[in-house]
Amino acid sequence: MQNYIVQDPGRETDICGDMRVFGVENQGCFYWSLLWSLGEPEGDPTVWYREDAEPPIAELEPLSGFLVQFSLFEASMGADYKALSREISGEQVQQLTEGLRLVPLRPFWPGTSTRFYVAPGLVMHVSNGWEDNQFTAWAGATHRSALAPLAHMDIDWLRYDG
Structure with missing residues (x-):
């Protein structure tokens, strides 16, 4: 947790x-x-x-949307299967999230502008990095097969369980 x-x-x-x-x-x-x-x-x-x-x-x-975001964040962080990126560009974020659905809430967590993306069996959060046009992505999945579409992307993974 x-x-x-x-x-x-x-x-x-x-x-x-x-x-x-x-x-x-x-x-x-x-x-x-x-x-x-x-x-x-x-x-x-x-x-x-x-x-x-x-x-x-x-x-x-407000609290109602925050609790959805909190739950999504914990789902991605605590999943059995994960994909964690090193810093990636905005173009890589676009490629990475192309097949995912953006959760229609304002950014989570002051200072990081964290956004959430979902697909069946997968939750991903993308946060601003320390420099302009730099981001980090963290995906959590219920099964390693949900991470399979990420395998062929030009991303330097810190961890990839797919």
């Missing part, structure tokens, strides 16, 4: 005590939270990302 949802979010607060933490990165470097509310709860609240004592940053999707 890469990241996890807190079992009892009513008990854990952020470093400043003004937000309820509900999601935590596996090494404890960052977390996601919701603002405390004394009034009626917001129907689909803003999710806040915070790294250590840095100011919180709003996720682009």
